[in-house]
Amino acid sequence: MNSMFMNIAHRGASQYAPENTMAAFYKSLEMGANGLETDLRKSKDGVIILHHDEQLERTTNGTGRPSDYTWKQLQMLDAGSWFSEMYRGERLVSFDTFLYVFGGKPIHLALEMKESGIENEVIQILKEHEELMEKVTITSFDFEILQTIRQRHDSVRLGHLVRQWDEEHLKRLQEIGVIQICPPAETVTPEGVRLLKQHGFEVRAWKVVNESMMKHCLRSGVDGMTINYPDKLNDALQSN
Numbered sequence: 409m410n411s412m413f414m415n416i417a418h419r420g421a422s423q424y425a426p427e428n429t430m431a432a433f434y435k436s437l438e439m440g441a442n443g444l445e446t447d448l449r450k451s452k453d454g455v456i457i458l459h460h461d462e463q464l465e466r467t468t469n470g471t472g473r474p475s476d477y478t479w480k481q482l483q484m485l486d487a488g489s490w491f492s493e494m495y496r497g498e499r500l501v502s503f504d505t506f507l508y509v510f511g512g513k514p515i516h517l518a519l520e521m522k523e524s525g526i527e528n529e530v531i532q533i534l535k536e537h538e539e540l541m542e543k544v545t546i547t548s549f550d551f552e553i554l555q556t557i558r559q560r561h562d563s564v565r566l567g568h569l570v571r572q573w574d575e576e577h578l579k580r581l582q583e584i585g586v587i588q589i590c591p592p593a594e595t596v597t598p599e600g601v602r603l604l605k606q607h608g609f610e611v612r613a614w615k616v617v618n619e620s621m622m623k624h625c626l627r628s629g630v631d632g633m634t635i636n637y638p639d640k641l642n643d644a645l646q647s648n
């Protein structure tokens with residue numbers, strides 16, 4: 409899986425379709441992405457869902473937090489019309505459905521733990537899908553969440569979202585078997601990437617805000633990017 413450059417669609421092709429919806433995920437694969445990034449949160453009744461923000465307002469017609477509602481209630485929300493009228497009727501997606509639909513495809517699945525307190529449910533679902541472990545990477549900004557995941561699952565790939573790091577931090581990450589470092593693109597340098605690779609980490613950049621940043625990351629030698637416009641990254645990779 410990892411020999412190819414990771415063109416990971418950030419919440420799907422979120423520049424072109426409402427983030428974290430089936431429309432955005434399908435569109436990104438049509439555009440040449442070879443991976444999907446998404447965000448995990450929990451409903452009131454313990455269903456893991458794909459949703460970025462703490463609140464529902466920005467990307468649905470709901471109010472409050474996902475955890476204020478049951479999955480049945482959340483499924484009634486419109487998660488598409490905020491983006492464009494043509495996406496009216498797009499729904500929130502459960503983690504189960506996401507794995508069921510995309511788990512069979514030869515793509516990376518980058519799953520970001522957006523909150524603590526969901527580790528048990530996420531682990532339970534992962535254990536039901538052991539056959540997907542080669543393509544799944546659990547990521548988080550929070551070291552303790554990664555630590556908890558590792559304690560409960562000894563082989564799932566772990567990635568750490570970091571704004572800065574030093575040798576000591578890298579050592580702690582290695583101790584729990586983190587294999588991927590995800591720095592924001594603005595902090596990426598060729599020297600930093602080289603150092604991380606020397607430590608044995610994969611490097612996947614995120615927050616790639618424009619094409620010049622995308623090219624900078626490519627020149628710096630990263631192994632992949634999480635990107636809102638996988639078509640442009642695909643074009644750049646093809647022309648290399």
Ligand code: G3P
Binds near residue numbers: 418447520569590
């Ligand atoms: O891939 C990392 C990136 O998704 C982290 O930031 O805010 O888009 O979840 P955010």
Ligand code: CA
Binds near residue numbers: 446447520
């Ligand atoms: Ca994310």
